[in-house]
Amino acid sequence: MDFKELFAFLRDLERNNSKEWMDANRKRYYKVRDGYISWLDDLNSTLEAIDKEYYSTPGKKGINRINNNLMFHPNKPVYKDHFGAGLDKAPNTADFYIQIGIHESMLAGGFWRPDSKTLQSIRDGIDYDGEDFKKILHKKSFQDTFGGLVEDQKLKTAPKGFSKDHPHLDLLKNKTFAVMHPIKEKEILQDNFKEKIVAVYKEMLPFRRYLNKTVTV
Template identity: 35%
Template sequence: MQTTLSFLSDLAQNNNRDWFQANKSAYQASHEEMIAFADQLLKEMNKHDVIETPTGKKSLNRIYRDVRFKKDKTPYKTHWGGGLYRAGDERRGSYYYHIGLEGSFVMGGFFGPNSQDLLHIRNQLAQYADPLRDVLESPDFKKTFGTLLGAQLKTAPRGFEKDHPEIDLLRYKQFMIRHDFTREQMLSSHFPKTVSETFRKMRPFLDCMTEMLTTDLNGISLY
């Protein structure tokens, strides 16, 4: 990742189109390095999950920023990011990786559940939240991911009581977890395997959420 970090460092100090065009070769070298990383990561991921994202290149987000509705008009991101998507209705949730100067991390979970899925999750949690709490309270989860992340309502969602015993979970609008990597890990040749192994550790969380999303309130499969 040294090529990418050097490029991102220079880009952060020269975030304009003239510099970018004059240093297109540095961008291309970083892009190729990131594609190689993503391809290796995808290969590792398919050893323990089924990913519908076809190639590492397809997983990468563009480095160009959409500045139409933003005060910050700098044209380029100073990080690389990408997403890997699980295949099939029986495999819910997605994976995200982020490589940047400010740090590298991975996230997983449910970044923007639609209103129907969100209501279904809340109904499941209101009825029986123990499986998710067991995952969140497990020592391995706490050591690797800490705690559940995501945007939350300030009060109870519509249709649920403010003093519901599961209100702390019912307020979530997103259900995400995160793990940060050191620079030493990022520069290691084993980094794709390290990232893949961290994603693998997300599976109890993803499997629990998938169970809620793919069954009715009686535990009967919806598919």
């Protein structure tokens, strides 16, 4: 994958964010997109080989649309400033998300503002064995890689059905259960980028497996 070409395309797209420009540069877009999909296919095979529970997700299935959803976000540009994809993407599970963009690139995973049923399942799991979850979150290598849960919306008090003096109240208040590892453009352009992804994937795996257990058991 020629990531320099990918970044150059995204920068040109940001300066000319319109359907007219995209139509005129459609061949260039497909060249970059197809290269990204092929790169995802290779990464998918690598991750599948190291994780026996991995859910194979080919690049075409994992890649996200580059169009913004203007129906729900009418003030956003027509096109995103990044390419994103989810791997290990079994239904109703926390996938492994990869975003490569000109303003923000990351490796992430978990559940971002899940529906009420999924959120309740996660909270029930924490209620049952939250100490195990905290051991994952507080592990030094995990903290060094992710710094803890992504800060997002939280309840001001205990969720319905849980006491205000619950020992894991700090976790139960969360509406998002996700982690993120930022990556710099210079890291993406290095030869060992895939090895870095694999290392982050492995570090995140116990976190994602814990969450997946809460929503599938």
